[in-house]
Amino acid sequence: MKAMILAAGKGERMRPLTLHTPKPLVSVAGVPLIEYHLRGLAAAGFKEVVINHAWLGAQIEAHLGNGADWGLSISYSAEGEPLETGGGIYKALPLLGKQPFVLVNGDVWSEYDFSRLPKKPAGLAHLVLVDNPGHHGKGDFCLQQGLVSDGVENAATLTYSGIAVIDPALFDGCEAGAFKLAPLLRDAMNLGRVTGEHYSGCWVDVGTLERLAQAEQLIKGRR
Template structure:
């Protein structure tokens, strides 16, 4: 199974840090965020990684290079202008192959064990969901008997930015900017999205306050 790290966002809420540094290279505990993913992906047994980028993407390529430092083989999907999550993944599909692949948002920090996602999936997607953080109290989706549903009537959880996706999820799509969520909702309506609830450490590092939260977690851990 291959892995993809989504690293094309501008990180506008982390300015001025991201004026000259792409968000995946912003440091937490002295380490660029993307390196936590690279280490965890390698520890889980993955070998091949695709990283998409747009804003200051050449800095990401210069820092990660071919991935050899982390025991990985890394290639890149350069976007120029961001294609949003769906469009970015679609653009990278030729590099990801015909089998399901791991996808991870580059701007989260977590101690999730990616090896849990190496088993085959049934359907078009398998999502990792987390408890709703304070900045997203209403959540995204419901998890009912192992299936993810777009239900407002059930307890909702937040999509963590970690998933296994089948390339067939993007059947009928065309190159360009588009969101991932509508594709997932269509697949949910057909019962083709499974999920799991992760209760470990997870932070969406979108603001200075949440970056400070990660720093605090790392200092306690050490």
């Protein structure tokens, strides 16, 4: 099973750190953020990882190389301009193949055990959901009896963690270009074809300098 790490964002909310350093290489407690994902994937038995990039992408390739330092084989999907989540994944599909793959947002930190993920989701996607953080109190989706929905009246919501298993069939009918992943997921949810799980462990969306500091505190507290 292959994995893809999304690493094409500019990280504008983390400036000035990201003016000259791509967000995946920003140091979190002394380690580039993306390396936590590589370590976690390798520990879970993954061997092949695809990373997309756009902003300062050459730095990412230079730093990570072919992935041998983590016992991985890394391939890169370079984007001339950001294609957003959906477009970036669609462009990388030739590298990912026809089987379901793990998808990880490059700008989150978590202790999630990737080996828990299903190798073949029951539908078109399987999402890992977390409790709503303070900066995203409304959440994203509902989880009921293992199925994820776009919203149920009076039902509690959870936040998408940025960790998922995706079946390439989710992209059937799509065309090359910039587009978001969320509308595809919502269409699949309406068909009852997105499963999910609730992860209650440590997780931080490292999207701002304040949350970067939060992640560092959590990591240092576990060392």
